[in-house]
Amino acid sequence: MGSLNALELTARSRFFPHWLGQSVCSADTIGRIHALMDAAGLRQGIHHIYDRLKRNKALPDHGGIGVAALDGHESHTSYLQHCAGCLERTIHGKDGKADRIQFYHRQVTLMLLPAARPGSEPIRLLLDVEPQRAGEDELATALRLLARVIGFYPRAFDLVLADALYATAPFFNFLLTHGKHALTVLKDDRRHLYQDAAALFAAVAPREGAFGTRKCSWWDFPDLLSWPQVHTPVRVVRSLETHSVKRQLDGKDELKTSDWTWVTTLPVHAVSTARAVGFGHQRWDIENHGFNELVNGWHADHIYKHDPNAIECFLLIAFLAFNIFHTFFARNLKPQIRQGRTRIFWSRFMVAEIYAAINPAISP
Numbered sequence: 483m484g485s486l487n488a489l490e491l492t493a494r495s496r497f498f499p500h501w502l503g504q505s506v507c508s509a510d511t512i513g514r515i516h517a518l519m520d521a522a523g524l525r526q527g528i529h530h531i532y533d534r535l536k537r538n539k540a541l542p543d544h545g546g547i548g549v550a551a552l553d554g555h556e557s558h559t560s561y562l563q564h565c566a567g568c569l570e571r572t573i574h575g576k577d578g579k580a581d582r583i584q585f586y587h588r589q590v591t592l593m594l595l596p597a598a599r600p601g602s603e604p605i606r607l608l609l610d611v612e613p614q615r616a617g618e619d620e621l622a623t624a625l626r627l628l629a630r631v632i633g634f635y636p637r638a639f640d641l642v643l644a645d646a647l648y649a650t651a652p653f654f655n656f657l658l659t660h661g662k663h664a665l666t667v668l669k670d671d672r673r674h675l676y677q678d679a680a681a682l683f684a685a686v687a688p689r690e691g692a693f694g695t696r697k698c699s700w701w702d703f704p705d706l707l708s709w710p711q712v713h714t715p716v717r718v719v720r721s722l723e724t725h726s727v728k729r730q731l732d733g734k735d736e737l738k739t740s741d742w743t744w745v746t747t748l749p750v751h752a753v754s755t756a757r758a759v760g761f762g763h764q765r766w767d768i769e770n771h772g773f774n775e776l777v778n779g780w781h782a783d784h785i786y787k788h789d790p791n792a793i794e795c796f797l798l799i800a801f802l803a804f805n806i807f808h809t810f811f812a813r814n815l816k817p818q819i820r821q822g823r824t825r826i827f828w829s830r831f832m833v834a835e836i837y838a839a840i841n842p843a844i845s846p
């Protein structure tokens with residue numbers, strides 16, 4: 483619904499006594515309760531869903547490897563309102579205008595990316611979120627999140643995917659220490675590892691490969707020692723990909739190329755080049771299926787109450803709702819009912835049920 487006010491306007495709906503066993507409370511009360519709520523209890527709720535799905539074999543791994551993706555997300559910015567959990571930055575004024583302090587919140591999120599069961603879409607689960615604290619960088623937030631998640635879900639995943647920001651020794655070593663693998667984008671051309679890999683790309687002919695419909699040239703170099711800060715040799719994989727897109731202007735096919743380089747601890751004997759490239763691309767799932775949907779479909783960036791605990795708890799509630807909704811869609815709806823009807827259709831259908839059960843003759 484996107485606002486607590488919109489919820490309050492539907493308070494007279496018979497939907498709530500039917501499903502909650504009582505009427506819905508006021509917008510003020512919902513905000514106040516979220517500020518006082520125990521986030522750990524909500525995390526247990528998310529774990530409960532994971533546990534049930536895991537026992538029902540609804541979260542298959544990728545040929546023996548459980549995969550999760552990690553990324554940071556900025557939820558909102560404001561010049562006016564701030565709270566004890568706000569981060570601050572100075573926005574320099576243009577054209578002689580004064581500098582201003584901008585307040586914002588950032589979180590790091592971990593999403594579990596199971597494989598699909600035959601004939602269905604995978605059930606992607608938002609496992610946990612950690613707010614970035616004042617004075618720390620995203621990596622420190624991510625390590626705190628990972629420590630909690632690995633303690634809570636020790637066997638849920640074996641591999642963590644992340645963007646180039648995470649191609650750091652502390653991140654790789656943290657995962658190695660916990661028996662997990664890392665795979666991140668490798669970008670920084672000032673690094674020895676990147677320079678060594680680039681020399682190999684120039685000297686060694688690539689192998690032909692394919693990712694979906696894309697034709698690829700692949701390079702794959704295991705056991706590289708040019709990143710000594712990481713407690714194991716690393717592997718660098720590059721995929722130069724060509725695909726054709728229809729130009730809007732004249733409808734003609736145009737060839738586009740994209741060039742990806744990843745660094746990983748995944749061993750060659752267990753994970754082929756093709757699978758490593760697939761994992762590299764899967765990192766986008768947290769962007770495409772996680773943040774995009776949370777923001778556009780679930781209004782998760784909206785600040786329902788500007789308080790650090792309320793923001794964290796509203797987000798965890800959104801994670802719970804997201805996980806339950808997608809589980810319902812994939813596992814509860816019969817295929818013949820699901821056929822041809824999108825998730826948007828079902829979410830509108832549910833909201834319509836709330837509005838349809840309001841008696842407009844009774845004032846709120």
Ligand SMILES: [Zn+2]
Pocket residue numbers: 563564565566567568569585586587788789790
């Ligand atoms: Zn704040």
